[in-house]
Ligand SMILES: O=C(O)COP(=O)(O)O
């Protein structure tokens with residue numbers, strides 16, 4: 391299936407080729423286009439899939455606090471928020487491995503599994519400081535109201551992802567939620583995004599995320615990528631592959647319709 395709604399994809403999806411169509415159906419091909427203004431596009435054929443941390447929600451303060459609490463229990467000094475944030479994006483096992491490594495422990499040693507378990511237990515209620523970015527709720531309501539199916543494809547484990555979404559009143563907008571432990575693989579493996587898209591069953595798919603991992607996932611899945619620039623990316627915006635970028639959530643519905 392072709393997920394890319396640009397000219398390349400619609401050409402590939404359209405068969406026969408435009409030249410062949412013109413030859414075999416000249417009268418209709420020559421008919422002038424209607425002059426009436428196009429109606430505003432409905433989004434009934436579209437799935438918009440979102441990343442969570444750094445995209446829908448600003449969760450860095452709670453991730454930072456959780457990391458320092460769990461590491462503190464093991465006798466380690468606190469890290470800065472920027473240090474912890476730099477480890478976010480590839481899921482909890484990677485975050486915990488990087489924290490252990492930072493503190494001079496073997497990131498693949500016997501401490502890894504129990505520390506992941508401890509982190510995930512804390513993570514379930516780690517949302518007291520977390521908020522949706524300004525404009526997220528109206529943008530989701532607008533997209534869903536216009537007919538789009540909304541999905542979540544996050545590397546955060548499913549249980550804490552659902553818990554924070556419930557806490558912030560976001561869950562009801564989403565027809566599919568896949569966490570970092572929902573499959574035996576996670577982003578940047580494109581199958582994480584493809585599986586979310588299959589659950590939504592729409593012809594066109596757009597991915598919205600904040601990080602290099604999200605950009606790599608979208609590119610590997612051949613899905614258009616809208617980059618939210620105010621999240622937890624590590625590189626400059628122009629070094630991250632994207633179809634369009636936005637800093638203000640009120641711009642997102644227009645960016646989605648521009649891709650149709
Ligand atoms: O848990 C992470 O590492 C980040 O989660 P995200 O995929 O929602 O950014």
Ligand SMILES: [Mg+2]
Nearest residue numbers: 441443444600
């Ligand atoms: Mg993210």
